[in-house]
Amino acid sequence: MARAGSTARKANVAALEPQNGRIVQVQGQSPDSPFFSVELVTPANATEWLQRKRPTAAENPNAIATYAEAMREERWILNGMPIILSRGGVLLDGVQRLRACVKAGVPFLTVLAQNIPDDVLHTIDQQRRRSFAGVLEARGILHAHALQSALVKLIRYDDGKMQRGAGTAAWSRMDRLLRANPDLEQAVKISLESEATALSEAVRTPLLFMGFRVNEAATRRFLDAVAYPEKYSPMEPGARIRDLIDITRGDPTTRLKPINLFALCVKALNATISGEHHRTYTWIDKAANPIKGEEFPILEGYAGLNDPGHADDTEETTRSLQAAVQRLVAEEGVYPLVIESITPAIAEAYLMHNTRNRKIVAAHVDAIARDIRAGNWMMNAQPICFSRSGRLLNGQHRLSAVIQAGEAIEVPVMRSLPEEAYDTYDIHAKRGPQLGVAFDSFGDKPLIAAAAVLLWKRELKPTGIRNAKPTPAEVMRIVEQHPRLLEMRTFGRKMIEFGRGSVLAYAAYCIERDNPELGQVFLDRFETGADLPRGHLILELRKRMQSLRRERASQDEQLRELLSAWARFKEKPDLERLNEDV
Structure with a gap:
């Protein structure tokens, strides 16, 4: 085996004495030793x-x-x-x-x-899957989640990616920027203490940070007008934003999305700083409407986060x-x-x-x-x-x-x-489900693993524990002991328009295991929907499952609907009557 460079020699260890008194060689005497x-x-x-x-x-x-x-x-x-x-x-x-x-x-x-x-x-x-906020909490930093959220938005603003579904920045970059912009922690504290709660914290904090960098007095005036619009002229930018929030708040179809509210607040803050008053503040997301849409507004005078860069x-x-x-x-x-x-x-x-x-x-x-x-x-x-x-x-x-x-x-x-190694464990990528070398030839490993997790939760989960998940070893054992579950992944995949593949695969496995002959009839008819009279429970099930799929219903809801329909179907044991109306 090739080594990694002339200076990357083995650290020539004979043995160490651990605290438990047992002497263990780093390179064991056996050829099979790690x-x-x-x-x-x-x-x-x-x-x-x-x-x-x-x-x-x-x-x-x-x-x-x-x-x-x-x-x-x-x-x-x-x-x-x-x-x-x-x-x-x-x-x-x-x-x-x-x-x-x-x-x-x-x-x-x-x-x-x-x-x-x-x-x-x-x-x-x-x-466990961790977050950058967890690292900040471990450092003793207050309001870690709000700080992370604000930092992510400010980075996206600087990168010009507010309108697109940009992922979170690299942790090393976030850490560097946080150290280079210490006033962000103070901005988070002030924002959380602000009475302008009509503005969501997710919008208020980054806006406050940016505004304080440009004009602190004007920013405080804007937030005060949002909190107490009755103290100001009806045309005051902060008061106009508050009116807009109040008008749209009651209806989910008109309620402002955070990105839209953030954009309107940037425009209104610009107006507060310049002393201009506008009757309305509007912004159309260019990603949603390429013809009439606008780029995300710029806060005049804000230079962005301080970034020392890297060598x-x-x-x-x-x-x-x-x-x-x-x-x-x-x-x-x-x-x-x-x-x-x-x-x-x-x-x-x-x-x-x-x-x-x-x-x-x-x-x-x-x-x-x-x-x-x-x-x-x-x-x-x-x-x-x-x-x-x-x-x-x-x-x-x-x-x-x-x-x-x-x-x-x-x-x-x-x-x-x-000591600095502590933070690095959190940036290691989380791998997908691992089923071992023996299953490398199988496709749909995420689907198989998810179906195995469902089986474990419903059939093998120890009593008295909540929010538990099976270990990788337990998932592997399920797949090995339930080979038919592995085969049902094909059914789950081809019926994906009716629900999550893992739910359909596990439900099909349960139905077939419950009654192989009748279960196969049910699954075949559920798959095709052919030759069934109007109102048949399988046709109704197909409609209901498609509706749940569109609504992004949970695994439990989808599984409950399927197994409930199967239970009703079993009540008609005479196969010649399976085509009857329900």
Whole structure:
């Protein structure tokens, strides 16, 4: 196997002594033992490794763009999350990071895990989906969600993408801009204390920030006029906006969308600042009406967010990363990563260092604990991480699950990471459903996984827990034990106009399992609707399911409608009478 550059040598570890007293070699004595090393991945090496990815490994353009920006900005941090290669040299995890390396054209430092069993694929990345607001909350920043929301809108405004469904900016960019615009936090605080509540907070906060940058007095006047229109002339811009809000508020068909209200407020704030008064303020979204529509209005005098930009010196980046590898070997002496047996007592001790972390999600802990108790836990190369100060950076849910399960697990543990690594775990992309290598040849894996989740929730979910989801191991077990559910994905896919594919696949499985002969008649007639008299319950079911589909009804609503119709259908056991009117 090719290595990642001359300076990216293995961190030559003989052994480390974990806190539980067990000595574990990073490269085990057995040929099947996992092996961990620090690597400097260059674009050339990344291209080579990508040739080894699984044929079904999908790319995530948003994640790649986020990672590439962080790499170009020299904000990519060695955080312990490894590139994972199987015993056969297959790339199990790391496609997005390697693609980003190629896209950015700069190297990055990472942990490489080799000799990992192929069958751990479905267990990789069982972390909760997080938000940038969660990072801000962990830093102790107040009003984190409002701050994130305002920052996203201000970035979209600067990028000229207010009218399109632009996604959230890369976290590295958001973090950079937040640091460069400290007055945004104060603007959020003032906005939340404002009495101009007729304006939604989502509009009020970014408008206040922008207005304070241009003319604070005029902005305060505008917001005061929105809050107390009776104090001002009827033609006062803020009062006109308040009238417009009040007139449209009662009817959902006329209620102003946030983007429209934001645009009107920008126009009205411009008028407040200039002293002009207009009878009406209108704006037509160009995306909705290309002929009569307008571009999003500009707040006169607002220069946008301060953005210090980033350095783009690839050669300097490479030298600094090479120096980082050398420091790890020379200063640390050994590579600070070992495989430990984490007992409940050790988990409790490690959680004592869990300071300023995100909230623990009980349902996630429950899920991991179930895997541990059922013997489904698999050591998958994703480590529990500690900073140089000893603070727990990543792994609180797994440690909590060990305590709850009352059983030990084996897991890599990495220490001596920089404190800044904490934020980087949140920008790692969340992968789609993983059903293991054995199912790589099947299409519609998201549909299969979603149908398996439905089965688990309705038939296997432990009593007494709410908002629980099955673990990847449990989903795989369902698919393996219910092969007919896998086959029903075809029915779910071709009937997609009547509901979600996962609901239709699972409902068809339940109906056929309940009564194979009669169930097949029901499903065939539901599929075609042929030769049924007016008013037949299957024709009514088809109409109702199409209506629920248009209304974007929940999975539960769609499933309840289908199974209820099936229950009524079963009440006519005589097949010769199935064509009768209902």
